[in-house]
Amino acid sequence: MxxxxxxxxxxxxxxxxxxxxxxxxxxxxxxxxxxxxxxxxxxxxxxxxxxxxxxxxxxxxxxxxxxxxxxxxxxxxxxxxxxxxxxxxxxxxxxxxxxxxxxxxxxxxxxxxxxxxxxxxxxxxxxxxxxxxxxxxxxxxxxxxxxxxxxxxxxxxxxxxxxxxxxxxxxxxxxxxxxxxxxxxxxxxxxxxxxxxxxxxxxxxxxxxxxxxxxxxxxxxxxxxxxxxxxxxxxxxxxxxxxxxxxxxxxxxxxxxxxxIRYQWLAGALLNPLMFGKSSAPQSRPVAAAQPPAAAMPARPAPGAAKKTSRAGAGRAKSAGRAQAEAENDAG
Missing domain, CATH: 3.40.50.720 (NAD(P)-binding Rossmann-like Domain)
Incomplete structure (x- = not known):
């Protein structure tokens, strides 16, 4: 052109x-x-x-x-x-x-x-x-x-x-x-x-x-x-x-x-210091997660469902770990 x-x-x-x-x-x-x-x-x-x-x-x-x-x-x-x-x-x-x-x-x-x-x-x-x-x-x-x-x-x-x-x-x-x-x-x-x-x-x-x-x-x-x-x-x-x-x-x-949309996780990790006063604040500063009200907490699972719930939770955690690792690799 x-x-x-x-x-x-x-x-x-x-x-x-x-x-x-x-x-x-x-x-x-x-x-x-x-x-x-x-x-x-x-x-x-x-x-x-x-x-x-x-x-x-x-x-x-x-x-x-x-x-x-x-x-x-x-x-x-x-x-x-x-x-x-x-x-x-x-x-x-x-x-x-x-x-x-x-x-x-x-x-x-x-x-x-x-x-x-x-x-x-x-x-x-x-x-x-x-x-x-x-x-x-x-x-x-x-x-x-x-x-x-x-x-x-x-x-x-x-x-x-x-x-x-x-x-x-x-x-x-x-x-x-x-x-x-x-x-x-x-x-x-x-x-x-x-x-x-x-x-x-x-x-x-x-x-x-x-x-x-x-x-x-x-x-x-x-x-x-x-x-x-x-x-x-x-x-x-x-x-x-x-x-x-x-x-x-x-x-x-x-x-x-x-x-x-996963960029939001990375943006939060990099820019969170801005939310806590000093821009020089260490990025490792712990942030307490807000707890939901008691009425919003999930009911305790029935005893028979405990193992199934545990396996599903482990699977979700493993998938989340993979997604986070991929985001870190892509960002680097």
Whole structure:
């Protein structure tokens, strides 16, 4: 397949004030692409534009991606400012939230969904007419490895990133079925060294303080924003429907495909320290299983059935042991 050129094209990048978004803007401008760089942080956005040097040009646009009306107004403004329809929209803006489901505040949940999910939808649908008009359009929506697997304290983030994945994959099918000139890619980054931890909210009931959370986050970030941007742009050039960013993303993709729903056992074993305060807590820390109420306890078997019950229990234990061993082997 012939690779895509960015020369003389127009791209829109959200979350461009730092991290992957900034790195994408700088790389695209070097490739001769004009870029509408968007972020809610004016100063950070202006720094990005000042750093963008190349045969393309970058302009700064400050607004909140969670504001639907603002996003549609932004699309109209871009069309007028650049005098051409957008060829590429990269919905990259995102925030994080660490909270237990039973203690999570609705206002925090809605704040995250407004940016991480609705912001992606608004950006996609506000610019889709321009992408079609361009004759060479591309939608790139940034999900996460947490759009493939779940973990503790990340239910809101998981909800948004799984939703982005489903929404984006459905859009791709529609564009192919209608034979419209728009490619669609869903990006799944692993741990990237960005400022998302600083912009994330951490519920007091999560069991960890900000310093501990930042320390844990720094340990799991394996890929630089510049490397992530290069991988994403290469994926766009080759019209890849799914773009995995970082070695951890490839590992988790393989784990989920291999283990299926059993990945939850491994995720629990690896991520349980997050549920008990310190991210540096030893993984061997015992966790007491909650006992069911007495009414839910099984009745004592009749004496004649004791041997049969014992043999069945042993068989189940043996099967569970085999499944656990297979999961450990696959993960390694």
């Amino acid at each position: 012939k690779s895509k050129s960015f020369q003389n094209k127009l791209a829109v990048v959200t979350g461009a004030g730092s991290g992957i978004g900034r790195a994408l803007v700088l790389d695209l401008v070097l490739r001769g692409c004009d870029v509408a760089a968007c972020d809610v942080q004016q100063q950070a956005l202006e720094e990005t534009v000042a750093l963008a040097v190349g045969s393309g040009k970058a302009r700064a646009y400050c607004f909140d991606v969670a504001d639907r009306a603002a996003f549609y107004q932004h699309a109209d403004r871009i069309r007028g400012d650049f005098g051409q329809p957008a060829n590429l929209i990269i919905n990259n803006a995102g925030v994080g939230l660490g909270a237990r489901v039973r203690e999570m505040r609705w206002e925090d949940f809605e704040w995250l969904m407004g940016i991480n999910f609705w912001g992606v939808c608004y950006g996609t649908q506000a610019f889709l007419p321009q992408l079609i008009e361009s004759g060479d359009g591309h939608v790139v929506n940034v999900s996460s490895i947490y759009g493939m697997i779940s973990g503790p304290l990340t239910s809101a983030y998981n909800a948004a990133k799984f939703a982005v994945r489903g929404y984006t994959e459905s859009l791709r099918i529609e564009m192919l079925a209608e034979k419209l000139p728009v490619q669609v890619s869903c990006v799944h980054p692993g741990g990237i060294r960005t400022n998302i931890a600083k912009s994330s909210r951490l519920d007091a009931g999560a069991g960890m303080d900000r310093a501990d959370f930042d320390k844990w986050f720094s340990r799991i970030t394996l890929t630089s924003p510049e490397k992530a941007a290069a991988i994403i742009i290469n994926g766009i050039r080759h019209n890849r429907p799914r773009i995995l960013v970082g070695p951890d993303a490839h590992l988790i993709d393989a784990m989920q495909r291999t283990l299926g």
